[in-house]
Amino acid sequence: MAVYTHVPAEDIDAFLARYDAGRLVSAKGIAEGVENSNYLLETTGPDGQAGGGQRYILTLYEKRVDEADLPFFMDLLDHLGARGCRVPRFIADRDGRRLQQLAGRPACLIEFLTGISVTEPTPAQARAAGAALGSLHKAAQGFAGERRNALDKAGWHALAARCGEDLDQIQPGLAPRVADELAWLDAHWPGDLPHSVIHADLFPDNVLMLGDEVTGLIDFYFSCTDVRAYDLAVTHSAWCFSNDGATWFGERAAALGAGYAEAHGLTEAERAAFPALCRGAALRFLLTRAYDWINTPADALVTRKDPLAYLRRLDFYAKADPAELLGA
Amino acid sequence: MAVYTHVPAEDIDAFLARYDAGRLVSAKGIAEGVENSNYLLETTGPDGQAGGGQRYILTLYEKRVDEADLPFFMDLLDHLGARGCRVPRFIADRDGRRLQQLAGRPACLIEFLTGISVTEPTPAQARAAGAALGSLHKAAQGFAGERRNALDKAGWHALAARCGEDLDQIQPGLAPRVADELAWLDAHWPGDLPHSVIHADLFPDNVLMLGDEVTGLIDFYFSCTDVRAYDLAVTHSAWCFSNDGATWFGERAAALGAGYAEAHGLTEAERAAFPALCRGAALRFLLTRAYDWINTPADALVTRKDPLAYLRRLDFYAKADPAELLGA
Missing domain, CATH: 3.90.1200.10 (Aminoglycoside phosphotransferase (APH), C-terminal lobe)
Known part of the structure; x- marks a missing residue:
């Protein structure tokens, strides 16, 4: 529930250049999930239009997630997403790679989904x-x-x-x-x-x-x-x-x-x-x-x-x- | 650089209802600024259109900011903004109030600005x-x-x-x-x-x-x-x-x-x-x-x-x- 690894915005922008995701226009470290570092990114979108407001999650994996497990999670979310489940898919770069290294950590670009988490469910x-x-x-x-x-x-x-x-x-x-x-x-x-x-x-x-x-x-x-x-x-x-x-x-x-x-x-x-x-x-x-x-x-x-x-x-x-x- | 006060999403949505800001569609605790709790919010926007991607910052003031100083900051940013400076303005609710209480803290809704902070300036x-x-x-x-x-x-x-x-x-x-x-x-x-x-x-x-x-x-x-x-x-x-x-x-x-x-x-x-x-x-x-x-x-x-x-x-x-x- 914190950002453990600080990544310079310049490095995030360079990381994004591997993807068809546009240029970085905002990056905020967010406090959520298990013990990973997560950034909420906004980009110009694939068409390069500023103000497009395309959003992504950038996750850097810290100690609790074993890098060897990541392909299982990636394949699972692809399988579920292809069958209509609303799950955040891992995004592949132009070379088809979904797993990268950033700031010395395994890192992935992940689909952003809107919605809020309720505290007192009806x-x-x-x-x-x-x-x-x-x-x-x-x-x-x-x-x-x-x-x-x-x-x-x-x-x-x-x-x-x-x-x-x-x-x-x-x-x-x-x-x-x-x-x-x-x-x-x-x-x-x-x-x-x-x-x-x-x-x-x-x-x-x-x-x-x-x-x-x-x-x-x-x-x-x-x-x-x-x-x-x-x-x-x-x-x-x-x-x-x-x-x-x-x-x-x-x-x-x-x-x-x-x-x-x-x-x-x-x-x-x-x-x-x-x-x-x-x-x-x-x-x-x-x-x-x-x-x-x-x-x-x-x-x-x-x-x-x-x-x-x-x-x-x-x-x-x-x-x-x-x-x-x-x-x- | 952390979220000190957790605010249930339901409470943020109720807070937003005081403003012409639309309904909450996303809320992420963000790690930034001095020792306040900050959330990056996304709403449907004033016109209530989902996917509008209107963003705001919600700040809850913790110990380092004196509530009595907030009017100075609000007036200053209004003054600067009116003279062309790109600064985040405090947003007033329908009754003209910019300072609220949320989760027992002084809280304000603030304009979101795009842009990234460089680490190694050219x-x-x-x-x-x-x-x-x-x-x-x-x-x-x-x-x-x-x-x-x-x-x-x-x-x-x-x-x-x-x-x-x-x-x-x-x-x-x-x-x-x-x-x-x-x-x-x-x-x-x-x-x-x-x-x-x-x-x-x-x-x-x-x-x-x-x-x-x-x-x-x-x-x-x-x-x-x-x-x-x-x-x-x-x-x-x-x-x-x-x-x-x-x-x-x-x-x-x-x-x-x-x-x-x-x-x-x-x-x-x-x-x-x-x-x-x-x-x-x-x-x-x-x-x-x-x-x-x-x-x-x-x-x-x-x-x-x-x-x-x-x-x-x-x-x-x-x-x-x-x-x-x-x-x-």
Whole structure:
């Protein structure tokens, strides 16, 4: 959520000269996404007309994104875009290259999409997000690329081990609570549900909207191959609670489920496993936030997100009536 | 250089509804300027047409800007804008108000200007910057507003006292060097040069350009009433050296001086005092950077700028042939 690498405007202009994108007329470092450096560029557009207001995102990849994964993301967004999903495509230069180097970092020019990220989704917006996720899953069929989910259940075990007893510094009793939950998930995690490419991080931040319409799904840097319905569980945990996890919004959840059902739908087995998938999703964000909390100085560049906001979601899912989760 | 206050997009849209500015279609937190929170907004434009790509800057004022100073800045930019200077004007809402509250902060909607900030100015660009500064000084004539420069010579004394012996932690001997320089400036500071409203911080960052043309002067939050030629000295110290202060670019300086002379010009007395004004400018940035260096944790949100880059400029000015400073 900051600009880590400063790139002189002259260098951005020289970088753009490799593309049919026009000349640079504005460059603003923007604070968004995972830990990359992002610039919002405006150019004269391919026809060289000043004031054309053509916009692009320039991303420089910092530590959290592995350069070897970039072709997977590029191919995925091409595949989804070609099938009607509103996703930001990576732009190729005149030689067909999408991956460049700039300021010593891997760097890409990416399509800019309009739309704003809502903070308090209405049920209509949650429904649109559910439908967009379903459409994404539909469009992902036939995509040949695969990427392992580093934050799957085995990944949660590894993260919990690295946090160790420090979890109890966040809240006394959190370490045994996490151990118990991992044991429960080991016993109840569904083994044979349909897999697919999933977004795996579809928070409201990563959905651009105009009114009730989705205009873009962004930030695919956690996308991977995993249990398809787990993607809906992640989205559910992100859209259906107050930020601190203390309040559950059943109407949003029902709308999210209805939107997803309309565009894609869940099998009976997926529906039956949904509570366990939600518990997994809540534990995943609890653990990554806890790890960052333990390992990030309180005054560092990155804002620490409260892990307990996801413990509250986990508590909710562990006690919830399964039927109520998707308003079925 | 970060976004300190997060404003939900819904709240920005509601804020915009007070203006004839259209509906929000994009909002990106941008990393720029002094310690305010800035968003680059895109709206449908006053005619409500989506895709119009009308852009604005939304600024929320954090600790460094005193709300009581905002009317001075607003009136100044109106005055300058009405006289042909390319400066970002504060936009009034339908009730004529330019100052609002948003997310608990003073907040303003401001005109967006295209253009990029150069990092390594060419002589032609330095000339354009000098001319833009001269035009600003010309346009400022007749402006009735006044604002004391908190970072005048008395302010440097106060800052040096607050830094105290900690200056020697930055570099051994820096504390007595600063004391000697302050004594020299007390003895040589020109008392009777023309005063004017000055920008006081016209770094390349604060000049937007397209090619060799200045398209905007921005970030007036240090503007104040002070010795007019001191503004050129500040600009000189910012434009005519490598970032680290180790290399002096005489061609840029000559061009900057020529551009200023063309648009406004220096009196003989200003020209004679220019070396002292440059020493003052170098000491001013040395001291504010030193103060921040001493008082900012190394891993904090704000990037610390090297005070010694301005000690090197000070060393240069103290030894320079006065005739060479502006290439006269």
